[in-house]
Amino acid sequence: GESVGLHLPTLSVQEGDNSIINCAYSNSASDYFIWYKQESGKGPQFIIDIRSNMDKRQGQRVTVLLNKTVKHLSLQIAATQPGDSAVYFCAETDLSTQGGSEKLVFGKGTKLTVNP
Amino acid sequence: NAGVTQTPKFRVLKTGQSMTLLCAQDMNHEYMYWYRQDPGMGLRLIHYSVGEGTTAKGEVPDGYNVSRLKKQNFLLGLESAAPSQTSVYFCASSQQGRRKAFFGQGTRLTVV
Numbered sequence: 636g637e638s639v640g641l642h643l644p645t646l647s648v649q650e651g652d653n654s655i656i657n658c659a660y661s662n663s664a665s666d667y668f669i670w671y672k673q674e675s676g677k678g679p680q681f682i683i684d685i686r687s688n689m690d691k692r693q694g695q696r697v698t699v700l701l702n703k704t705v706k707h708l709s710l711q712i713a714a715t716q717p718g719d720s721a722v723y724f725c726a727e728t729d730l731s732t733q734g735g736s737e738k739l740v741f742g743k744g745t746k747l748t749v750n751p
Numbered sequence: 752n753a754g755v756t757q758t759p760k761f762r763v764l765k766t767g768q769s770m771t772l773l774c775a776q777d778m779n780h781e782y783m784y785w786y787r788q789d790p791g792m793g794l795r796l797i798h799y800s801v802g803e804g805t806t807a808k809g810e811v812p813d814g815y816n817v818s819r820l821k822k823q824n825f826l827l828g829l830e831s832a833a834p835s836q837t838s839v840y841f842c843a844s845s846q847q848g849r850r851k852a853f854f855g856q857g858t859r860l861t862v863v
Contacts, residue, residue, distance in 0.1 A: 667850070678755075678841050678854030679794070724793070730850075738810055739852075741793040 647748045654712040656745045658725035661706060665727040669739070670699060670710045674721045682710070682723075712747075720749045753777050757842050757855035764832040764862045772827040772858050774842030782845045783825040784809070784852065785817060787838040794841065800825055801848065832862045 648654050660668075666687035671679035685692045685699045685708070692699050698711040712719055722744040755776045764770055774783065785797040796809030800819040814836060816828045825844075829836060839859050843852040 669851070671854075676857075678843075678856050681851050681853065684851060726794075738796050739794075741795075743791060743793045 644743070645746045645748070647750060648715050650715060650717060650749055650751050652715055654710075654715045654719070654747060654749075656710045656712075656723045656747065658708050658710075658742055659706060660708070660725075660727045660740075662727065662729065662740070663706065664729045664731070665740075667728050667730045668699070668701065668708050669726045670697075671724045671726065671741075672719075672721045673724065673744070679724060715747075715749050717749045717751060720747055722746045755842055755844055755853050755855035757840075757858050759858060760856065761859050762861070764829075764860065766832060766834060766862060768832050769828070769830050770832065770860075771829075772840055772842075772860075774825045774827070774844075774855060775823055776825075776842075776844040776853070777823065778844060778846070778853065779822070780844035780846050780853075781822075782848050782852075783819065784843045784845075785815070785825065785827045786841045786843065787811065788841060788857075789838050797827065797840075829860075832860075834862045836860065837862045 669684045670682040672682050673679045683694045683699050685701050696713045701708045724741050724744045726739040726741045728739045758773045781802050784799040786794045788794050795811050797815050798809050798817040800806050803822040806817045818826045839857045841857050842855040845852040
């Protein structure tokens, strides 16, 4: 089955609020995680990544938190804007795997809707 | 500033027909990938390439073939299309494997 999933398939927030999108993973060997944003009719767009030797990483208006103990990561978007409306995917992989598949395991996505 | 470009953007095929999807990247990336995206299934890796002249199978390779004759191009072929191959196909590239992949706009393929 899918080893990376999301707690909520949809999330609706008001413009200006902070958004939190969650992701659970089951492979304890995963050591690299990525968040992607996919707008309607477009390809996924890289947002931010994090290695397992970090608990937190910040970007522009986004923060990714990683809790290896419970195998959970989250994407926080500050001051959410209408342009943030999209589907957000988390993906995981084990970078220590040598010579194997280049497979990234993607979650099914959370649809974020920002209400004006 | 093109990034990853896929052609065509839309295509309708009849069962049994063949076609080739073209992916071109102008970032000099070593790695290239083909994914398919289906509702409720997320993105699944079909084939990938770690450099010019190399290809390898991904998660769902059956019914597809690929070629990487030039570093900037990665072709995905369907020899005999089936309705189960109706999907949105995405090409991606990255400089380092499995990291920070840049995706194209997608090709919506319908097999009837």
